[in-house]
Amino acid sequence: xxxxxxxxxxxxxxxxxxxxAGYLTYVHYAEVQPVCTAGDSCIKVQxxxxxxxxxxxxxxxxxxxxxxxLGLLLARENENTRFAMMTLTLVGFAFSGYLTYRELFxxxxxxxxxxxxxxxxxxxxxxxxxxxxxxxxxxxxPRLYST
Amino acid sequence: xATSPRDTTRxxxxxxxxxxxxxxxxxxxAAAMRQTRLRLLGIVVTVVVVGVxxxxxxxxxxxxxxxxxxxxxxxxxxHEVSNEVGGIPQRANVLGEPTAPVTLQYFGDLECPVCRAxxxxxxxxxxxxxxxxxxxxxxxxxxxxATREPEVFKAQQxxxxxxxxxxxxxxxxxxxxxxxxxxxxxxxxESYIHGIASQVPGLDLMQWTSDRGDAALSxxxxxxxxxxxxxxxxxTPAFLIGRSGGTTSKLEPSSFTEPGSFNExxxxxxxx
Numbered sequence: 550x551x552x553x554x555x556x557x558x559x560x561x562x563x564x565x566x567x568x569x570a571g572y573l574t575y576v577h578y579a580e581v582q583p584v585c586t587a588g589d590s591c592i593k594v595q596x597x598x599x600x601x602x603x604x605x606x607x608x609x610x611x612x613x614x615x616x617x618x619l620g621l622l623l624a625r626e627n628e629n630t631r632f633a634m635m636t637l638t639l640v641g642f643a644f645s646g647y648l649t650y651r652e653l654f655x656x657x658x659x660x661x662x663x664x665x666x667x668x669x670x671x672x673x674x675x676x677x678x679x680x681x682x683x684x685x686x687x688x689x690x691p692r693l694y695s696t
Numbered sequence: 697x698a699t700s701p702r703d704t705t706r707x708x709x710x711x712x713x714x715x716x717x718x719x720x721x722x723x724x725x726a727a728a729m730r731q732t733r734l735r736l737l738g739i740v741v742t743v744v745v746v747g748v749x750x751x752x753x754x755x756x757x758x759x760x761x762x763x764x765x766x767x768x769x770x771x772x773x774x775h776e777v778s779n780e781v782g783g784i785p786q787r788a789n790v791l792g793e794p795t796a797p798v799t800l801q802y803f804g805d806l807e808c809p810v811c812r813a814x815x816x817x818x819x820x821x822x823x824x825x826x827x828x829x830x831x832x833x834x835x836x837x838x839x840x841x842a843t844r845e846p847e848v849f850k851a852q853q854x855x856x857x858x859x860x861x862x863x864x865x866x867x868x869x870x871x872x873x874x875x876x877x878x879x880x881x882x883x884x885x886e887s888y889i890h891g892i893a894s895q896v897p898g899l900d901l902m903q904w905t906s907d908r909g910d911a912a913l914s915x916x917x918x919x920x921x922x923x924x925x926x927x928x929x930x931x932t933p934a935f936l937i938g939r940s941g942g943t944t945s946k947l948e949p950s951s952f953t954e955p956g957s958f959n960e961x962x963x964x965x966x967x968x
Contacts (some may be wrong), residue, residue: 596814
């Protein structure tokens with residue numbers, strides 16, 4: 550996969566995650582029922598004590614995370630932006646893993662929006678690690694002049 | 697100036713040596729860069745893992761409640777519960793005036809953390825506004841969801857129903873939710889259930905212990921489960937609402953911690 554394709558793939562995934570986090574943030578503040586095919590699972594997750602961290606809605610934390618990742622993807626690519634993007638993606642992946650754990654073992658309900666966001670970050674995490682590690686300078690092979 | 701074949705060979709050797717040196721330097725730089733990147737990745741992964749553990753410990757701690765060790769803290773819960781339901785008529789599993797025009801059926805599992813969130817967040821406002829105002833009565837009904845073992849579920853829910861035989865079921869339920877333990881920790885032991893009952897003011901514990909074996913209460917528990925199945929309720933908290941004595945319909949609130957959807961539905965039914 551070329552660097553350009555990788556960047557486009559990550560951007561598309563980020564925009565999808567941004568849409569989900571934005572919708573969940575809207576649902577949180579507007580106090581409306583989220584669209585959910587799995588009964589009231591989403592409401593349970595949104596109403597649980599785990600829907601906020603230190604008083605901040607986790608949906609808003611996710612939204613800010615995706616906005617930052619998108620900003621880094623759109624910025625001029627260099628070593629620092631690749632590192633920052635990988636760091637944010639890994640933090641997001643770990644955080645969504647923690648939330649999925651809470652959904653499964655504490656709330657006993659799965660919010661399909663959150664699960665989709667977790668799936669997006671699960672794909673983005675290895676891609677961003679690969680992007681960070683693979684761009685090491687390539688080694689030129691010394692050539693012996695023939696006489 | 698023309699160069700002899702010997703000079704050319706020397707120049708080629710010099711160029712080759714330079715190219716080789718450059719390649720080696722670049723290889724070393726690349727290896728160093730790769731090492732730096734791997735080290736950075738390792739640092740990030742370590743920090744992230746530590747962060748997750750800290751968050752798990754921090755939020756796990758906040759979910760731990762259980763019966764407070766000190767009598768002062770227990771008194772605080774008793775006081776809070778008395779403030780919420782004190783002075784409101786109770787009969788068996790019903791809280792509110794028997795003549796209230798609207799009935800809300802609250803299906804819950806005493807170990808369900810979302811039920812706890814509802815009971816501690818939205819319910820006080822609903823009780824304060826509608827039940828105290830005589831327009832709503834609330835029936836607590838049992839539906840097993842969060843409790844793993846059916847025997848434990850039966851024991852704890854029957855304990856609540858037995859308190860209802862002395863018209864103190866809501867004190868028992870509220871106290872249980874206030875002092876709910878960490879899920880799946882097996883906290884709902886006999887000792888814990890007795891601890892909850894002993895905090896219900898005026899509850900005759902001898903009578904309560906005897907009532908826990910009442911077959912009629914077991915039948916009620918069974919009937920609650922059947923009612924939930926009939927209404928297609930498969931999670932808790934779940935709600936059925938309607939005019940008292942009339943048909944009920946499922947209430948799906950937009951939030952379990954905000955009373956908005958409940959207020960809307962109750963107001964609509966109270967007017968009809």
